[in-house]
Amino acid sequence: MGFWRVVWVVFRKEMLDGVRDRRSLLSTLLFPLLGPLMVTFAFTTVADRQREAGSVELAVAGAENAPALIDFLESNQVEVVELEQTPEEIEAAVESGERDFVLEIPEDFGERFEAAKVASVHFTVDGTRDETRAGARKVERLIQAWSGQMGSLRLIARGVDPQLVNPVRFVQHEVASEQQLAAKVLDFLPMFVIMAAFIGGMQLAVDATAGERERRSLEPLLINPVPREAIVIGKWAGSVVFASGAVILTLAGSLAAVAYAPLEELGISLDLGPSIALGIAAATVPMGFLASGLQLLVATFARSFKEAQSYLSLLMLVPLVPSFVASLWELGDAPWMIPVPALGQQVLLDRVMGGESVSFGAFAIAGASSLLLGLLCVAITARLFRRESIIFGR
Amino acid sequence: MIVVEGLQKRFKAVKAVDGVSFRAEDGCVTGLLGPNGAGKTTTLRMLYGLIAPDGGRVEVDGIDVGRRPLEAQARLGVLPDAQGLYPRLSAVEHVRYFGELHGLRGAELERRVDELITALGMQNIAKRKSAGFSQGERMKVALARAMVHRPQNILLDEPTNGLDVMSTRAMREQIRGLKAEGRCVLFSSHIMQEVSALCDVIVIIARGRVEISGSPDEIRAQAGTEDLEEAFVRLTGVEGAAEADASQEGKG
Missing domain, CATH: 3.40.50.300 (P-loop containing nucleotide triphosphate hydrolases)
Structure with missing residues (x-):
């Protein structure tokens, strides 16, 4: 019987077994939902905050003492609500969360302002509350700006060039393209995709090796007159299908989430068109070849199903290292990184999602490296399946 | 011999x-x-x-x-010391899997599977998943898959x-x-x-x-x-x- 016919027979049996296994199906289908959920959650939360910061409601006590300031605030999208409260009441209201923050304008404000003395306004805010921070910063910025304008006017009135009191001007240039900024928001996507490659096929890989032995079905299987390589390749292929399925589902879900996320409100223009989606898939799907191969190999050494699962949970952390490093420090982008599994995928994803064009060669090298290393694991596993100590679990 | x-x-x-x-x-x-x-x-x-x-x-x-x-x-048809079954496969699927690994396929395979199911009196478990099989039922499946290629x-x-x-x-x-x-x-x-x-x-x-x-x-x-x-x-x-x-x- 032909080698590939055996591979096909084993593969079909593993698929049937895998599809009927609730645990492996759940991990393949449920995990990919996690990424998109987080994308949606992150974007909507950020958007909500920005929307709030866009127009701020400001409670003001003593608004009548500085009508010019109030006019300025209102003309800058600040909704002023007038209050009649004592300072103690104001503090209690902010502390209890009844008010986000309150501005108090003392009675002597107008008098001191006219006399060109420093006039204070008091701002009561709770710094521990994240959700009010953006609004408070906006109010502070506006009052500083108004103060600056008033100062300049006074200098001009006295015949002094206002530039004299502004020796340095701070000008910031953003060099990252908007897409790169957006990619920053999606930094965790590669991590999810790589994890999906490991989680998707894990149950099947364990079931096909350590599970097969624990059930005592490995010995009967190996008595069949077929090459061990064909059996292992069939098992590997089954696991790869599950891993790739999880990767593709994770990608599709995340892209759908991005498509429905309120990106324009965030000032992000993220073009995740078909070409970028294809690029992401081309960079990550081959990861399944290696993930499944490694899992088969490691699980073959385990004496039981549980032992295999705990090994593989640890194994899953290894490919996450580049993602972690990338999220903390600049990973850089050197040619040698492309063929290194996990690292190469990370680099490719950064490029693709940063809107750079990636050569076919880079995809091919990263993919071929995962495939070859996966096949190497398969070859070693097939050799192990010849060992008496592995077959009989001694 | x-x-x-x-x-x-x-x-x-x-x-x-x-x-x-x-x-x-x-x-x-x-x-x-x-x-x-x-x-x-x-x-x-x-x-x-x-x-x-x-x-x-x-x-x-x-x-x-x-x-x-x-x-x-x-x-060789072997009923080894280890007679483990796949809990999510039925009796017929076990026999069919091993038959295919021996190169049988199509109508010939199905005929042989039916023959063994009848010969070993497995009609009642033929389509059932093997998870709940008794020792005797498991042995029958193991025997059938060992002999599927005559x-x-x-x-x-x-x-x-x-x-x-x-x-x-x-x-x-x-x-x-x-x-x-x-x-x-x-x-x-x-x-x-x-x-x-x-x-x-x-x-x-x-x-x-x-x-x-x-x-x-x-x-x-x-x-x-x-x-x-x-x-x-x-x-x-x-x-x-x-x-x-x-x-x-x-x-x-």
């Missing part, structure tokens, strides 16, 4: 099999009889090619198992272990049926009655060696007793128990 010549296997310090030779003819039931740990399972594993012998050779229908293992395995030579490692009376009877009928078809049946057991009820030739193994072999009558004559069980005890020796335990480690 199976020919075994001077098989040797050592597990670390323990000589599990030490020069075992015998022949199992076609149309004949040959019993490998011995106490636990005598080396029966190890011998059988070398016969079906999962353990490489340190010395000696095995031929299945003239094919050297060491040199051409796949060809030899194609001529092997000329059948190896059964302690086939009635853990079976109830009805299942044991069914197994004996199967063995007699295979013999009637002219196949070569070799089975191992540590139960004297079973071997004497079925076998044409008995090979008694103890401490990894063949103590004696021949027809039940020949063995009675050689041991000088009419009682086969008495003959077994005399030939294998009660003192063999301690050594048997030692070689058990190698059996796994």
